[in-house]
Amino acid sequence: MATKLLLTFAICRLIVTVGLTLDPTELLLLGVDAQLSVDPTDVKAASLDFGLLTGAQPPLAVMHPASSQDVAQLVKAAYGSNFGFTVSARGHGHSINGQAQTANGVVVQMSGSIGGSGVASGRKPPYPRVWPQERFVDVWGGELWIDVLRSTLQHGLAPKSWTDYLYLSVGGTLSNAGISGQAFNHGPQISNVHELDVVTGKGELLTCSEEQNSEMFHAVLGGLGQFGIITRARISLEPAPQRVRWIRVLYSNFSTFTRDQEYLISLHEQPASQKFDYVEGFVIVDEGLINNWRSSFFSPHNPVKISSLEPNGGVLYCLEIAKNYHESTASTIDQEVESLLKKLNFIPASVFTTDMPYVDFLDRVHKAELKLRSKGLWEVPHPWLNLFVPKSKIADFDKGVFKGILGNKTSGPILIYPMNKNKWDHRSSAVTPDEDVFYLVALLRSALDNGEETHSLEYLTNQNRQILRFCDEAGITVKQYLPHYTTHQEWVDHFRNKWDRFYRLKMEFDPRHILASGQQIFTPTN
Numbered sequence: 435m436a437t438k439l440l441l442t443f444a445i446c447r448l449i450v451t452v453g454l455t456l457d458p459t460e461l462l463l464l465g466v467d468a469q470l471s472v473d474p475t476d477v478k479a480a481s482l483d484f485g486l487l488t489g490a491q492p493p494l495a496v497m498h499p500a501s502s503q504d505v506a507q508l509v510k511a512a513y514g515s516n517f518g519f520t521v522s523a524r525g526h527g528h529s530i531n532g533q534a535q536t537a538n539g540v541v542v543q544m545s546g547s548i549g550g551s552g553v554a555s556g557r558k559p560p561y562p563r564v565w566p567q568e569r570f571v572d573v574w575g576g577e578l579w580i581d582v583l584r585s586t587l588q589h590g591l592a593p594k595s596w597t598d599y600l601y602l603s604v605g606g607t608l609s610n611a612g613i614s615g616q617a618f619n620h621g622p623q624i625s626n627v628h629e630l631d632v633v634t635g636k637g638e639l640l641t642c643s644e645e646q647n648s649e650m651f652h653a654v655l656g657g658l659g660q661f662g663i664i665t666r667a668r669i670s671l672e673p674a675p676q677r678v679r680w681i682r683v684l685y686s687n688f689s690t691f692t693r694d695q696e697y698l699i700s701l702h703e704q705p706a707s708q709k710f711d712y713v714e715g716f717v718i719v720d721e722g723l724i725n726n727w728r729s730s731f732f733s734p735h736n737p738v739k740i741s742s743l744e745p746n747g748g749v750l751y752c753l754e755i756a757k758n759y760h761e762s763t764a765s766t767i768d769q770e771v772e773s774l775l776k777k778l779n780f781i782p783a784s785v786f787t788t789d790m791p792y793v794d795f796l797d798r799v800h801k802a803e804l805k806l807r808s809k810g811l812w813e814v815p816h817p818w819l820n821l822f823v824p825k826s827k828i829a830d831f832d833k834g835v836f837k838g839i840l841g842n843k844t845s846g847p848i849l850i851y852p853m854n855k856n857k858w859d860h861r862s863s864a865v866t867p868d869e870d871v872f873y874l875v876a877l878l879r880s881a882l883d884n885g886e887e888t889h890s891l892e893y894l895t896n897q898n899r900q901i902l903r904f905c906d907e908a909g910i911t912v913k914q915y916l917p918h919y920t921t922h923q924e925w926v927d928h929f930r931n932k933w934d935r936f937y938r939l940k941m942e943f944d945p946r947h948i949l950a951s952g953q954q955i956f957t958p959t960n
């Protein structure tokens with residue numbers, strides 16, 4: 435009863451705030467067991483994201499759901515009400531441009547509400563639930579990937595496709611794609627899902643898969659939260675490796691670097707022993723970066739003098755590869771790695787190898803996070819730009835951006851790695867370039883207020899604009915990953931031949947544009 439009163443209070447406040455009327459007794463009928471909070475701490479947390487670019491966008495209230503039904507009842511109330519408030523799911527709030535925020539409604543705080551990392555509740559579903567025979571796991575939509583990993587490892591299993599960082603929610607990454615160095619082989623995370631439970635913008639709870647409500651299933655994957663709130667995902671698993679041989683090699687020649695990367699991802703159909711399990715890479719445009727937060731394993735044991743490597747045009751490229759193994763096959767790992775490395779053309783003296791438990795490898799960015807946090811460098815603005823660049827234009831991109839626009843200061847890691855388009859399901863809502871192979875280029879920069887112009891938010895934001903303009907003028911048809919646009923036409927151009935279906939399904943599943951309005955694709959209707 436107390437929670438119902440709290441809910442009534444919060445929604446009444448919401449009504450007063452938006453200046454509309456609703457009979458509060460209607461709300462008592464909602465029967466939501468979740469906490470709808472207007473506590474300033476909750477509201478503040480939900481008003482910010484990792485990007486810290488948009489300024490605080492306080493929601494009117496924050497819901498901590500105890501079940502899918504809570505989410506459904508809230509969305510149903512929004513859909514059926516005369517005044518129309520919005521509802522945005524928030525996973526771990528690691529978006530850059532306010533995508534999980536809403537100033538005109540309720541944020542549903544999915545992560546930390548239920549599940550491995552969350553609070554217990556009388557109606558807590560039994561998640562994560564691992565099905566060892568079938569090799570999949572059912573997880574709550576707000577579950578963090580680190581907790582998914584911990585629970586599946588208890589059964590000797592693990593998901594196949596990852597992001598570089600595991601403190602992201604399942605619903606958040608599945609709304610985008612979820613990519614890392616395994617994507618060339620297994621596809622993005624959205625290619626490794628069997629089934630979803632989704633609350634539509636009408637407040638209906640639907641189960642969807644390839645076989646059931648398949649249009650909804652494909653639309654939600656990569657759907658930027660537009661069609662429904664994912665409350666459960668059934669994720670494909672494989673036997674978990676125990677250890678990882680993690681290798682970095684350097685190149686001074688871009689075309690040699692990309693040729694090797696493309697060769698390695700072309701091995702995706704080969705038996706496991708004849709390919710790497712992870713292929714990524716990054717660009718080094720200044721010496722400082724060799725010791726940056728992602729490349730800590732170059733130092734202190736392997737100090738590198740870039741000047742001794744004669745970078746071409748001041749830029750070096752680092753191929754990052756990894757091979758998973760089980761302790762029982764440890765005797766063959768050296769040989770397998772050796773025979774793969776023999777086919778590559780990196781700078782001979784530049785091989786840096788380390789070996790570690792699988793979990794430590796997957797959780798590597800978290801270590802860097804802790805270091806940055808301790809120096810006060812984590813909660814700073816992040817004007818990140820993530821682009822998919824078609825293979826045919828990646829050399830033009832190198833010339834114009836890495837060796838041109840960036841100068842010799844980058845303010846953060848720049849990842850670059852190719853993926854195979856045939857590992858992406860064309861029916862999903864995710865958008866990629868029209869070529870069999872395309873690259874992720876991720877400019878993961880942090881803005882600092884340290885008086886240096888090249889570190890400032892304004893400088894980096896302008897540089898991002900310059901990069902997009904350059905691509906446009908040079909005919910490099912990039913697609914933004916984790917896209918951010920503010921006009922209708924930009925969104926139509928982004929989705930191109932997927933737009934008509936995207937629009938039609940939006941009208942079907944969220945006709946009042948209640949959901950994920952922070953993406954700025956559709957304007958909520960009152």
Ligand code: FAD
Nearest residue numbers: 525526527528529533575597598603605606612613659664
């Ligand atoms: P949020 O920011 O909370 O939400 C993102 C969007 O998804 C919002 O529109 C929100 O409304 C919607 N949403 C959230 N939960 C749900 C749900 N349950 N159902 C429906 N919609 C929902 N991405 C990669 O692919 N690979 C990487 O290696 C990678 N590394 C990263 C490292 C860091 C340090 C950071 C900050 C981000 C990284 N990302 C990476 C990007 C990340 O995948 C996206 O920002 C993702 O959206 C973050 O998940 P989240 O749970 O924080 O989502």
